[in-house]
Amino acid sequence: MSERVIPLIDQRLVNTVARIPTTPVAPTGLLGDALGRPLRDLRISVTDRCNFRCSYCMPKEIFDKDYAYLPHSSLLSFEEITRVATQFVAHGVQKIRLTGGEPLLRKNLEILIEQLAALRTTEGRPLDITLTTNGSLLKRKAAALKAAGLQRVTVSLDGLDDTIFRAMNDVDFPVADVLEGIAAAQAAGLGPIKVNMVVKRGTNDHEVLPMARHFKGTGIVLRLIEYMDVGATNGWRMDEVLPSAEVVQRIHRELPLVQLGAAAPGETAERWGYADADGKHDERAGEIGVISSVTQAFCSDCNRARLSTEGQLYLCLFASQGHDLRPLIRGGATDEQLASAIAAIWQGRSDRYSELRASLPPDVSTGTRRVEMSYIGG
Ligand code: SAM
Ligand code: SF4
Ligand code: SF4
Numbered sequence: 001m002s003e004r005v006i007p008l009i010d011q012r013l014v015n016t017v018a019r020i021p022t023t024p025v026a027p028t029g030l031l032g033d034a035l036g037r038p039l040r041d042l043r044i045s046v047t048d049r050c051n052f053r054c055s056y057c058m059p060k061e062i063f064d065k066d067y068a069y070l071p072h073s074s075l076l077s078f079e080e081i082t083r084v085a086t087q088f089v090a091h092g093v094q095k096i097r098l099t100g101g102e103p104l105l106r107k108n109l110e111i112l113i114e115q116l117a118a119l120r121t122t123e124g125r126p127l128d129i130t131l132t133t134n135g136s137l138l139k140r141k142a143a144a145l146k147a148a149g150l151q152r153v154t155v156s157l158d159g160l161d162d163t164i165f166r167a168m169n170d171v172d173f174p175v176a177d178v179l180e181g182i183a184a185a186q187a188a189g190l191g192p193i194k195v196n197m198v199v200k201r202g203t204n205d206h207e208v209l210p211m212a213r214h215f216k217g218t219g220i221v222l223r224l225i226e227y228m229d230v231g232a233t234n235g236w237r238m239d240e241v242l243p244s245a246e247v248v249q250r251i252h253r254e255l256p257l258v259q260l261g262a263a264a265p266g267e268t269a270e271r272w273g274y275a276d277a278d279g280k281h282d283e284r285a286g287e288i289g290v291i292s293s294v295t296q297a298f299c300s301d302c303n304r305a306r307l308s309t310e311g312q313l314y315l316c317l318f319a320s321q322g323h324d325l326r327p328l329i330r331g332g333a334t335d336e337q338l339a340s341a342i343a344a345i346w347q348g349r350s351d352r353y354s355e356l357r358a359s360l361p362p363d364v365s366t367g368t369r370r371v372e373m374s375y376i377g378g
Pocket of ligand 1: 050056057099100101102103132133134135154155156196197198225226227228229230234373374
C-alpha cells in the first residue's frame with residue numbers, strides 16, 4: 001500500500017482578478033460556456049470555518065488551532081453576496097445552494113436567505129434555495145431557516161454507527177444529534193431532505209446498508225457519494241473509493257432497486273428507486289442517489305458555478321485557480337460591469353476535470369495544487 005502524502009500548502013491559491021470586458025455582455029438568461037453548458041446552479045460558501053474535522057475534508061493535522069482562516073473583513077457581506085447572486089440569476093441561475101465550511105456557523109444566515117428568497121429567475125419564478133449542513137446546529141435553527149425562505153436542506157451523515165461517525169467527524173460528535181437535526185428539519189417542512197454519505201472503503205462502507213435500511217420509506221433521499229480527490233490535504237487514494245456501481249449492487253442484493261430517470265438536466269446524482277414485488281418503483285419506499293464523481297464523469301452537463309466566502313468565482317470543484325470578483329464588488333463596478341465580467345468568465349469555461357482525471361499523471365490526480373472543498377463548498 002502506498003504511503004499517505006499530505007502536502008502542506010495554502011488552500012487559497014493565486015487567483016486572477018476578474019476583468020470588465022470592453023464590450024458589455026447583457027444578461028439574457030442564456031449564457032453558455034466554451035462547451036455550450038448553461039449556468040444554472042450557484043453554490044455560495046458563506047464561511048471557511050467548520051466545527052467538524054472530517055478527515056476527507058478538513059483533516060485535523062492541517063486545520064488545527066494555528067490554521068489561518070479568513071479574517072472577517074475578507075468575507076463578502078450579505079449585501080455583497082446578494083448583489084453578486086442577482087447578476088448570476090440574470091444570467092440564468094435557478095438554484096442557489098449555501099455551503100461552506102459549515103454554513104450554519106455564519107451568524108444571522110437567515111438574513112441572507114431572506115434576501116436571496118426575494119430574487120426571481122429570468123422567467124419570474126422564485127429560486128430553488130437550499131443548504132448543505134453537517135446538521136449539528138439544525139435542531140436549533142431549522143424553524144428560523146424555513147421562516148426565512150429556505151426550501152430544503154441536505155444533511156451530511158456518514159453512518160449510523162456512533163463510534164465510526166464520531167471518528168469520521170473527528171470531534172466526537174454523536175449520530176443522535178444529527179438525527180435530531182434531521183427530524184427538526186422534517187418537522188419544519190424543509191423537504192424533501194437529502195442525506196449525503198461519503199463512502200470510504202475500509203472506513204464506513206459497511207454502513208451503506210444500515211443507512212439504506214434506516215432512510216427507506218421516510219421520504220428522505222440517501223445519497224451515496226464516492227470519496228473524491230478534492231483539495232490537497234485529505235491524502236486521497238483510489239483504493240479508498242468504493243465505486244457507486246458496487247454501492248448499488250450491495251443495496252440491491254437486500255433491497256431491490258430500479259433505475260429512475262434524471263430529475264433535472266445537470267443533476268449530479270443517478271437515481272435508483274426501491275422496487276415493489278413486481279419490480280416497479282415503489283414510491284412510498286422512496287429512492288436513493290449515487291454520485292459517481294470519480295468513476296463516472298458528469299462534466300458534459302455541469303452547470304455549476306462556485307462562489308467562495310471572499311468572492312472568488314470557481315468554475316470547477318477541482319479548479320486550481322479562481323476569478324476574484326471582490327475588487328469589482330468593492331471597487332465601484334456597476335451591476336452591468338459585474339454582470340459582464342461574470343459572463344466573460346463563464347464564456348471562457350472549458351473545465352471538465354472528472355472526464356480528464358483518468359488521463360492525468362498521478363501527481364495531478366492526487367491533487368498537489370487544488371482549492372479545498374471547505375473553502376469553496378460542496
Ligand atoms: N459542512 C457542510 C456539510 O458537511 O454538509 C457543508 C460543506 S461540505 C464541504 C459539503 C459536502 O461535501 C458534504 O456532504 C461532504 O460530505 C462533502 N465532501 C467533503 N469532502 C469530500 C470528499 N473528499 N469527497 C466527497 N465528498 C466530500
Ligand atoms: Fe466540515 Fe462539512 Fe468539511 Fe465535514 S465535510 S469538515 S462538516 S465542511
Ligand atoms: Fe463540474 Fe468540474 Fe465536477 Fe466536471 S469535475 S462535473 S466540470 S465540477
